[in-house]
Amino acid sequence: MRPTTKDLAQAAGVSLATVDRVLNGRPGVRKKTVDAVNNAIQKIGFERNQVAATLARKRGYRFGFVLPKEGDEFLDEIMERIREIQRAGRAEMMSVKTIRIDEQDPHKAAASLSRLKTEDFDGIAIMAPETPQIRDAILRMRERGILTIPFISNQQNDENDVFVGIDNRAAGATAGRLMGRFVCAQQGVVAVITDTVQARDSLERRLGFDDVINHDFANLRVLPTLETYADPERTQRIIRTIMASQPDLVGIYMMGSEARVPLEMLSQFRTDEDLVTIAHEKTPSTVAALRDRKLDALVAQNPGHLVRSAVRILRAKCENRPTLASQEKTRIEILIADNLY
């Protein structure tokens, strides 16, 4: 039988309460006693039973996801996965809530974060742009004792802490290599479209993309990034212009997470089967485009994985135990028509 806290208390010659204090790093125990307990842990090979520990805490774990108020299809997927885990989590004594913030207004957003109280949350996963106000708000949350982890959009990797999301530079590189391999032309020009290059994510993807193209595909020339500002009309204009002005166009890289609008516009123009198109994220639009051969490949991060990984990491932090590193590294998925599952 596995040793229990009772065995441990006996082995260390202390009471259950003291064992609990040491186990959970609570104050009010003499160093000597702490050592005695720790030695006993080693000696009898004690390992805490998380199931019992969770049950004994009256309240379960309460986690939150901070998400932008306005979002694209990718965000819809994320929210659907959060809903899934909400349902499944109840039986495991875990509740998950979402908090929407106004991404456009850093002050409002920061204020929303400030309102999150320690009494309501054990940990929060935060998807938010990198602004001074938000960074401060996050720091203050931590001081209040709420665990936080960056979610999908990285907050400049402040401490070499965990981060749930993909390496965007590698994602861009992946897109770059697929573009290079799929284009069979001797020479050609590649266009890059995104909503805005403001975000760090876009910058990193572009860097990765260029790295690969410049290094391994000298036959291709990549044009400056075109910004749509998520405006359909502007998007249409951009695509029309690029198609008309670049006779050597062989590929289009849709770099943002909102490929729906560019794809719609593109489908009005694309007649040339040799134009290679690559986008990000698996959404209803991109999946349909992949099936219809309007898109050649998708570079994606799995929304379900992101959400579950965030929750697992927060929970592990709460319980003060390590996570399986191999499980929590977010994979850069490549999707084509045949592995869409």
Add this chain to the structure above:
Amino acid sequence: MRPTTKDLAQAAGVSLATVDRVLNGRPGVRKKTVDAVNNAIQKIGFERNQVAATLARKRGYRFGFVLPKEGDEFLDEIMERIREIQRAGRAEMMSVKTIRIDEQDPHKAAASLSRLKTEDFDGIAIMAPETPQIRDAILRMRERGILTIPFISNQQNDENDVFVGIDNRAAGATAGRLMGRFVCAQQGVVAVITDTVQARDSLERRLGFDDVINHDFANLRVLPTLETYADPERTQRIIRTIMASQPDLVGIYMMGSEARVPLEMLSQFRTDEDLVTIAHEKTPSTVAALRDRKLDALVAQNPGHLVRSAVRILRAKCENRPTLASQEKTRIEILIADNLY
């Protein structure tokens, strides 16, 4: 506060013990009482607390993985992931064991399965070739009351039951499309190498591969599958012959899960940068080959995911609750040099 069994007992006008009997489908309760409890469940929105339930069962969950005795690098990865979950599982009241069977000898293998007792296992994930003896042994295990699920190698999908592993036909199709897209030649010949075409997995991959090539890449001709029987010398001979006899060779598809030997042999010959090579499974050998540009792409199933998914499914079955379908579908991963993480 969430309703507990106590609340439920009160609402149904019965005792805790009866509630438990109904909840766990145990016999010895009048139909009328069962209905009363079920109605009360609906009425008060009761949902069982799995944490408490797990704790209250004296023993935790005991699962097993049946694996072949002899294996390749892919199997090593699987075992490493099982070890990981063994460590992590203890705190969650779950133990995981592996049982190695002699794949070459169906009778011995079946005998090994027969030895697995209900007292020792709540559920077993089985990776085994599809032979009458093994099929029977599995059926008998089920009759004994042990939950079983096919693992990686499918047992002809007997009941439309769960299956942990990839759709091999889709995996072959994925390899086919990558081959078609990566080969830029006007015309060419593609070779297919595997250990043996005995296994259903190989057949299905080949079907998927051919589907795509025939349908979408008329410029390519796929040669009959070459079998290495996992013999290095034979592999070398095969590769030498194919390189010499097929001047139009533009691609090699290593269809089995053991790409190490073919890759080694290939590296002795490959000088032509235009030869596209695609293999299966992420292992030290294939990863190194991908990095060294000796391999262009990998079609893989994630070993960690496979193992954890099997455990989650077994556990859910034990606890008589559903799984997250989106999480348990094994993805067909495409790996290139840039998304190897």
Add this chain to the structure above:
DNA sequence: TTGTAGGCGTTATCAC
């Protein structure tokens, strides 16, 4: 600084 006792929401073992 340390210990005692009661409780978390189930399951299991007895009686009736």
Add this chain to the structure above:
DNA sequence: GTGATAACGCCTACAA
């Protein structure tokens, strides 16, 4: 058939 009641292993008052 059904109902009390004692575990399960840990946490948390409150007492000493």
